[in-house]
Amino acid sequence: MSTDTLRTEVAIIGGGPAGLLLSHLLAAEGIDSVVLETRSRDYVAARIRAGILEQSSVDLLTDVGLGARLAREGDQHRGIYLQFPEERHHLDFVDLIGRSVWVYGQTEVTADLVAARDADGQQFFYSISDTALHDVDTDRPYVTFTDADGTPRRLDAVAIAGCDGSFGPSRGAIPGGTTWEKTYPYAWFGILADVAPSTDELIYAWHPNGFALHSMRSETVSRLYLQVEPGTDPASWSDDRIWDELATRLGHGQDGWELTAGPITDKSVLPMRSYVHAPMQYGRLFLAGDAAHIVPPTGAKGLNLAIADVALLAPALTDLVRKNDARLADAYSDTALRRVWRCTHFSWWMTTMLHRNGDPFEEQLQLSQLRWVTSSEAGATGLAENYAGLPFA
Numbered sequence: 001m002s003t004d005t006l007r008t009e010v011a012i013i014g015g016g017p018a019g020l021l022l023s024h025l026l027a028a029e030g031i032d033s034v035v036l037e038t039r040s041r042d043y044v045a046a047r048i049r050a051g052i053l054e055q056s057s058v059d060l061l062t063d064v065g066l067g068a069r070l071a072r073e074g075d076q077h078r079g080i081y082l083q084f085p086e087e088r089h090h091l092d093f094v095d096l097i098g099r100s101v102w103v104y105g106q107t108e109v110t111a112d113l114v115a116a117r118d119a120d121g122q123q124f125f126y127s128i129s130d131t132a133l134h135d136v137d138t139d140r141p142y143v144t145f146t147d148a149d150g151t152p153r154r155l156d157a158v159a160i161a162g163c164d165g166s167f168g169p170s171r172g173a174i175p176g177g178t179t180w181e182k183t184y185p186y187a188w189f190g191i192l193a194d195v196a197p198s199t200d201e202l203i204y205a206w207h208p209n210g211f212a213l214h215s216m217r218s219e220t221v222s223r224l225y226l227q228v229e230p231g232t233d234p235a236s237w238s239d240d241r242i243w244d245e246l247a248t249r250l251g252h253g254q255d256g257w258e259l260t261a262g263p264i265t266d267k268s269v270l271p272m273r274s275y276v277h278a279p280m281q282y283g284r285l286f287l288a289g290d291a292a293h294i295v296p297p298t299g300a301k302g303l304n305l306a307i308a309d310v311a312l313l314a315p316a317l318t319d320l321v322r323k324n325d326a327r328l329a330d331a332y333s334d335t336a337l338r339r340v341w342r343c344t345h346f347s348w349w350m351t352t353m354l355h356r357n358g359d360p361f362e363e364q365l366q367l368s369q370l371r372w373v374t375s376s377e378a379g380a381t382g383l384a385e386n387y388a389g390l391p392f393a
């Protein structure tokens with residue numbers, strides 16, 4: 001079968017938030033791109049993942065015309081609650097650092113991006129297979145793939161953006177480099193439930209039975225998590241057991257607070273790991289988002305880091321494509337990695353402070369740390385600055 005050859009300025013591998021937002025930012029600069037995605041359009045739209053946007057992510061999305069539904073349906077939170085037995089403390093980020101966060105699910109961000117890209121005539125290939133990168137160390141890189149109809153295709157480009165998540169092929173196309181990895185000895189059991197949240201802002205709870213988080217998606221949908229053993233089968237927990245354990249860990253009955261249970265519509269178990277690959281660039285290939293780094297979800301950073309990466313990458317690629325000026329492109333990896341490491345540290349720090357690992361010495365350190373963060377303005381400010389996110393460069 002002959003190969004159909006297409007040409008674009010930036011070939012974007014991956015149609016998650018990083019790839020979609022990059023195509024949007026490039027289009028605003030008049031740069032042409034094609035988005036290649038292995039999954040179907042419906043699968044990508046339905047995926048349930050992150051739920052919290054930093055102030056800088058919201059500002060960027062708003063600046064590029066993606067803020068209308070977010071402003072209407074997103075929920076601005078002043079801070080979070082940190083809890084340990086018998087104590088629940090509110091950390092008010094607005095008072096502490098003048099910045100806030102927003103509850104607006106990744107599913108919604110993706111829907112807004114896809115709608116905007118469709119309205120703009122963005123070229124997508126969904127349900128592709130056999131994605132392979134070629135000649136990335138030359139100024140004529142290209143990607144080959146098989147499209148949904150089984151036709152082999154070749155996409156020539158000025159540059160390739162590897163936005164293909166932690167299992168995509170882009171990272172492997174960078175020879176050498178360094179990776180840092182840490183697997184945590186626990187996992188999160190996440191549920192989505194059709195019930196109004198029992199809290200106005202997120203509750204992060206340390207408990208002798210393990211960590212729990214009460215998050216939300218809307219006024220009628222709650223998202224909650226329990227620390228569990230890695231490899232836990234979601235089907236092995238009945239709905240009653242899940243709600244009982246959430247009630248225990250989140251402090252049902254404490255100071256009159258109650259957790260309201262409701263129908264569970266989704267259950268999943270997520271492994272927890274940290275991963276960083278450097279450099280994030282090789283020749284004309286640039287990695288962004290989960291393709292280059294993974295953080296455990298405790299700091300709510302994964303989606304925000306993907307957004308921060310492409311906020312840097314879009315102007316770098318614009319200069320490269322339009323002016324053949326590689327200065328920003330050459331600086332991309334080092335600049336992006338500074339934020340990546342800050343978020344990697346913060347995510348590790350939150351994870352280590354809040355999860356039980358069975359070590360009685362560490363348990364006392366965790367409680368001491370929690371008392372400090374919730375009683376010292378310096379401690380609370382450090383958490384607030386990291387959680388609400390530093391401004392984009």
Ligand code: RFL
Pocket residue numbers: 013014015016017018019036037038039044048049050051052106131163164165166167168169270288289290291297299300301302303304306
């Ligand atoms: P994505 O969203 O994984 O998108 C990458 C896309 O690339 C596609 N792909 C390919 N396309 C073409 N050819 C190939 N060979 C390809 N291989 C893969 C994939 O199908 C996919 O569509 O990465 P991106 O855009 O960098 O965005 C990053 C965020 O999605 C991620 O950081 C967060 O969702 C992480 N994360 C969470 N973060 C939080 O802050 N809070 C959370 O609660 C939270 N929950 C989660 C998560 C990640 C999860 N994953 C990855 C298993 C829950 C889950 C289940």
Ligand code: PHB
Pocket residue numbers: 049050051052202215216223297298299300301
């Ligand atoms: C979520 O709502 O899915 C969520 C919120 C905060 C986190 C992790 C996940 O730290």
